[in-house]
Amino acid sequence: MSDLSGQRFGRLVALWPAGRRKTGKSTCTVWACQCDDGNVTVVTVGNLTMGKARSCGCLRSETTKRLRTSHGHSRVGQHTTENMAYWAARRRCLSPKSHNYYRYGGRGIEFRFKSFEEFLGDIGLKPSPELTLDRKNPDGHYEPGNVRWATMLEQRHNRSNL
Numbered sequence: 494m495s496d497l498s499g500q501r502f503g504r505l506v507a508l509w510p511a512g513r514r515k516t517g518k519s520t521c522t523v524w525a526c527q528c529d530d531g532n533v534t535v536v537t538v539g540n541l542t543m544g545k546a547r548s549c550g551c552l553r554s555e556t557t558k559r560l561r562t563s564h565g566h567s568r569v570g571q572h573t574t575e576n577m578a579y580w581a582a583r584r585r586c587l588s589p590k591s592h593n594y595y596r597y598g599g600r601g602i603e604f605r606f607k608s609f610e611e612f613l614g615d616i617g618l619k620p621s622p623e624l625t626l627d628r629k630n631p632d633g634h635y636e637p638g639n640v641r642w643a644t645m646l647e648q649r650h651n652r653s654n655l
Contacts, residue, residue: 497524497538503547504529511535574619578626579612582635602628605636616640627651 497507505526513520514537522538528549540546572580585597586604598604606612615637616626627643628635631653643651 497541502526502541502544504552505536505541505546505548507541508533575613576609579606579609582626586635603634605634611637616642
């Protein structure tokens, strides 16, 4: 058995051999390892040397969180008002099941933002709670340069002729 003490494997540093573990029909050596976040975990030699174990589990949690919240505006069960406005506008244009589809997608209004990040970069954060999403040209598409946060009064003065 080779001495792995002090060797780094991703975020794990091997501390000492912690015995043997039965895996299937054979047994293998396991090592106590300390993760960069301070947790100590027990890992098989094979998982360490083949790169299958790189942390105590914190790396998977961080990666999953990063992939699911790339822009930081939605998490499971939580959405910001900007994120909800994006999805509502998209639905009005793309989903015939939306109760307002006939006023948007049904009359040719398109949703042209490629991503939420593009949308947020164009419109910015909602500056005040009483504002809602509006198109500057009411007959134009949801696209960069044609969306804004507006008051209800501004929206009443900005109605389509259709």
